[in-house]
Structures are given as structure tokens and as C-alpha cells.
Amino acid sequence: MGATNLAVPTTFRPPQFSPTTAVNHRRATTTFLPCRKKRISISCTAASLEFSSATTEKPLIELEFIGPKAEADGKYPVDKATAVSGEKLLRNIMADNKIELYAAYGKVMNCGGGGSCGTCIVEIIDGNDLLNERTNTELRYLKKKPESWRLACQTIVGNKENSGKVVVQRLPQWKK
Template sequence: MASTSSATLFSVLPHPTAATPASARAHSSRHRPTRSAIRCSSASPDLSPGAPAPAPPKPLIELEFLAPKPGADGSYSVDRATAVSGDKLLRDIMLENKLEMYAAYGKLMNCGGTGSCGTCIAEIIDGKELLNERTATENRYLKKKPESWRLTCQTIVGNKENSGKVVVQRLPQWKK
């Protein structure tokens, strides 16, 4: 359901009598507030028959990131994020949300997202169909790993048309 709202813009202009010479203000020992004139204008969308329709909302991908190891109660903590479909790499989303994606070696030797080290591994638990296909770089670095493992720097979240939920296991190599 689309809602139409109008924003009201205010501009404050000094009242014409408020402009007094500096010499007149210097003799006054008390501060006198000046009156201001307020002008209002209304800005509303153009709803005329020939106007273009507003853009539909962009599809969103909901992401859940499972911690690498279970807590004391045996459950994994979950971090959540949302991204516009097809706009970002999984790596960028994890960095923006300050989610750990590198094991000890990767923290020291990662390539910064160029796809030349193979250290930013994540496992896709659910929602694989909402991601791009595995790239040649991923196939090279993950050839002996399960098909559900991906490099976050090579994984595009969504395709600009789909929406849904993706569940990601961070640092699957730590999972035991």
C-alpha cells in the first residue's frame, strides 16, 4: 500500500523592522529578541496523469550469520543483517556489520577481497539459490571443500530481482 505524504518546508526570514543599525544596538543594555517572519511552502509528489510512477521498493535479502562455535548451552549465537538484492558482496556485508570472517592465518595474510588468497570462507546453510554461482576462483580455492562453502569476496548476495533469507555459517573450518 503506497502512502502519500507532503513535507512542509520552513524558512525563517528576519522581520523588516529587526534590521537596526549597530549604533542603536550598542546603546541597549538588554537583549531584545527580534521578530521573524515564517514562510511555509508545501512540497508534495506530482500526481498528475503524465507524471512517472514512483519506483517500486528494491527487493531485500535477509541474512543470518551463525557464530563459528556453539555457546555453553550448545546453541549458536546469530547476527542479522539486511541487504538490497544484488548490490553487495557477502564480504562487504560482513565487514559493515563487524562480523569475523577470517581464521588466524587469514587475519594476517588476507588479500583484502581480491580473490587471491582463499581465506574468507563461509558456509551457506540455507538460501544458496539467492546467491550467484560459484566462480572459477572459488572452484580453484575450494576444490576439496563441500559445495556449500563459499568465498565471501566472490559471493554476490541476490540478483537485483530476488528476495528471501540466507543463513551463513561463519568460519566453518572451526565448526566441530
């Protein structure tokens, strides 16, 4: 038996493929990508993308903000808002919905949400379990205040998984 001499290339060059994509939204979209030894095909349709985005709804937190002073009829005014769980601070939700957060002094002297002034105090009447734990900043500014008092600039509403209702008393120091 004689040995056969085979020529073996010293370097491997992958085949040159250019990515191609079908543009029609009614048909499946296919993309070919270059790979070392295989051709990979990825396929999906526009209908499947729409279906998957419709089924991934984020949990919502309903908020009620009780005004600091009773009206002529003895009832406190209530503002309502809704927020996606775990995405915003209480201060930002109030600002987005034009709900008054600060007293006269706080309007002029607030820190803009940095947690260095303590003027954005609110009281959580219901739904404290839907909020984050008190931060170190809150522990420092609110150490002699009731446990239900929070700084709106430090309070995250929800945790991206929970949903429910939070009731907030604005300017609780006016009631005490």
C-alpha cells in the first residue's frame, strides 16, 4: 500500500457571505450571517413580534395623593396617578402629574431631588410594602419622625414585579 500525499491548506478562510434580509413584513424575515463553518439562519415574522410585545405588560402601581388641607366641606382633596412598578421615584411621579409636593419654603429651597434638604417629606398612609426600604439619607433626615414618613426623592414606587395601590399624604407636617 502506498501513501497518498494530500495538500492541506495552512489557513482557513470562511466563505464570504453578505447579510441579506427580506423586507416584506407579511413574509418571514430571514437573515444569513457569516460563521466559521456554518451558515446560521434567523427567522421571525412581524406578527410574532407584535404578539410577544403585547403579552409582556408591566405591573402598575396606582397612587392616591391626599391634600394637606381640608376643603370647605371638610374633605381632603385627592389626586390620582398611575406608574409602572419600579421605574420612578415618588418625587418624579408627582412632578410628571403636576401634583404639589413642596410647601412655600421647599419650593424655594429644595435640592432638586438630591436627598440633601429633607423638604419633600410625605407620609405613606397605605401601601408601604410596595415601596423600597428607607435609604441611609432617609434614616438620617427622618430619625425622629414616624416610620410612615418618607422622602419623595428617595422613594422608589414598586420593584418591577409587584402591583397595587399606594396612598400618600402630602405635607404631613401641616396636619400634625
